Amino acid sequence: MxxxxxxxxxxxxxxxxxxxxxxxxxxxxxxxxxxxxxxxxxxxxxxxxxxxxxxxxxxxxxxxxxxxxxxxxxxxxxxxxxxxxxxxxxxxxxxxxxxxxxxxxxxxxxxxxxxxxxxxxxxxxxxxxxxxxxxxxxxxxxxxxxxxxxxxxxxxxxxxxxxxxxxxxxxxxxxxxxxxxxxxxxxxxxPGIDGNAKMSKSLGNTLLLSASEKAIHHAVSAMYTDPNHLKVSDPGQIDGNMVFTYLDAFHPDKAKVAEMKAHYQRGGLGDRACKNELEMCLQELIAPMRERRATYIQDxxxxxxxxxxxxxxxxxxxxxxxxxxxxxxxxxxx
Ligand code: ATP
Ligand code: MG
Known part of the structure; x- marks a missing residue:
């Protein structure tokens, strides 16, 4: 020891x-x-x-x-x-x-x-x-x-x-x-992908390390943003906005996320663009884990x-x- x-x-x-x-x-x-x-x-x-x-x-x-x-x-x-x-x-x-x-x-x-x-x-x-x-x-x-x-x-x-x-x-x-x-x-x-305070197996609001490309796409598409951000040009809220919570947690480029937040808050950045950025980073994070996992689980x-x-x-x-x-x-x- x-x-x-x-x-x-x-x-x-x-x-x-x-x-x-x-x-x-x-x-x-x-x-x-x-x-x-x-x-x-x-x-x-x-x-x-x-x-x-x-x-x-x-x-x-x-x-x-x-x-x-x-x-x-x-x-x-x-x-x-x-x-x-x-x-x-x-x-x-x-x-x-x-x-x-x-x-x-x-x-x-x-x-x-x-x-x-x-x-x-x-x-x-x-x-x-x-x-x-x-x-x-x-x-x-x-x-x-x-x-x-x-x-x-x-x-x-x-x-x-x-x-x-x-x-x-x-x-x-x-x-x-x-x-x-x-x-x-x-x-x-x-938080869970449904916006609940905690992602948890028991609550069924998870994105698994083995999530398929499609599951990741659906989860990000369905995520809550700012309900009052109706037009791309409107200023948006990032507090309680799940897409930004997830970008903070997963995006490797913190400076880029800070820039996106500022842009969203002053108006001119759409929810779709933010979701695309998040989806890209989650696809990149999960894909290699999903592949490795698929091999391990066979044995x-x-x-x-x-x-x-x-x-x-x-x-x-x-x-x-x-x-x-x-x-x-x-x-x-x-
Ligand atoms: P269950 O719903 O069965 O309790 P769980 O999803 O809460 O499952 P656990 O096995 O209880 O997962 O938790 C294992 C570890 O993962 C703990 O350290 C817990 O704090 C951490 N953990 C679980 N969910 C989250 C989350 N959403 N955010 C941060 N840490 C988490
Ligand atoms: Mg638990």
Whole structure:
């Protein structure tokens, strides 16, 4: 084991990955893997917390997510990719942490609250879903991760994780767990193509890393602009204008986007021209990922073998943390 700072991030295998993942986290991971010791967790158990009756959905999406990682430039020789359900230490740490977190605290988590309302759970809320932030704290701390590159919906999870770290360490003769910090990207929350505040698999408003040329064209054509920008010569609004939000997130030439914004605001730049520019840049970004991904997804055996190797490495690391916590609590470790 080297002494590089440790990163843990992950994704729920609830569907193929989308542009929100790309700008919120994936793009950073591909860069960070060169300087950090990076673990990526395919969070199948967390995926099951709101898909308990459809486990095949989670199972089927594991290779999809793995193909997305490789397509986005995650290199398994630099990053350890592992599976949550293959790491029993994560479940055991979750069980230990559940005793030091109150029901009131889990109910207060704003992201979970929002998701519960969105999914319309009411009294059918699965217990596992309510407590998934505790399990996520187990994931992060089992790896002793200090840096977590995530979208901003995850900030409450990091806060809750650090509370658990503080409480658990205070119960141990010597601190075992590491505090962590979120690493937000420039676009920490990409809106959905429908204009919803977050692009999300569950909301069905995504553009996938595997999106076809046609899907990209349709998504951009249907995007909201400024509803009061009726004639090309009218001055237009860029606030809340999805086309500019996406240009900011994806266009490699920031000076060009700034120029377009100024032109649009003073009038004379049409929505069609802006959409053409956006479509061109998304087609260019997605095409090579789509092609690489199409090759990887044909070899599910290779993808799952990669996950097995990564999980075996992660098993060692996470078991060690569990052992240290148990020993610190005075539980017998056989
Ligand atoms: P689900 O709807 O099943 O929860 P999701 O689309 O929210 O799926 P997750 O697997 O929950 O995706 O999220 C994985 C990571 O990607 C997290 O770090 C999350 O913050 C980030 N992420 C997801 N969607 C976005 C987005 N629209 N903008 C920025 N980051 C995002
Ligand atoms: Mg999510």
């Amino acid at each position: 080297n002494n590089k700072t440790i990163i843990l991030t992950g994704d729920r295998p609830t569907g193929p990955l989308h542009l929100g993942h790309y700008v919120g986290s994936l793009r950073q991971r591909a860069i960070l893997q060169h300087d950090y010791q990076q673990f990526i967790l395919v969070a199948d158990l967390q995926g099951l917390t709101d898909n308990g009756s459809t486990p095949q959905k989670i199972r089927d999406n594991i290779p999809e997510v793995l193909a997305d990682y490789l397509a986005a430039g995650i290199d398994p020789s630099l990053t350890t990719i592992c599976l949550q359900s293959a790491l029993p230490a994560l479940a055991e740490l979750t069980a230990l942490y559940m005793n030091i977190v109150t029901v009131a605290r889990v109910e207060r988590n704003p992201t979970v609250k929002n998701e519960i309302a969105q999914k319309g759970f009411a009294r059918s809320l699965p217990v596992g879903f309510l407590v998934y932030p505790i399990s996520q704290a187990a994931d992060i701390t089992a790896f002793k991760a200090e840096v977590v590159p995530v979208g901003d919906d995850q900030l409450p999870m990091i806060e809750q994780t650090n509370e658990i770290v503080h409480k658990m360490n205070s119960l141990l003769p010597v601190p075992v767990l590491s505090h962590c910090k979120a690493l937000l990207s420039e676009t920490s929350r990409l 599910k055996g290779m993808l799952m073998a990669m996950l097995k190797t990564g999980s075996e490495q992660a098993h060692e690391v996470t078991q060690q943390t569990l052992r240290e916590v148990k020993q610190g609590l005075g539980l017998p470790v056989f």
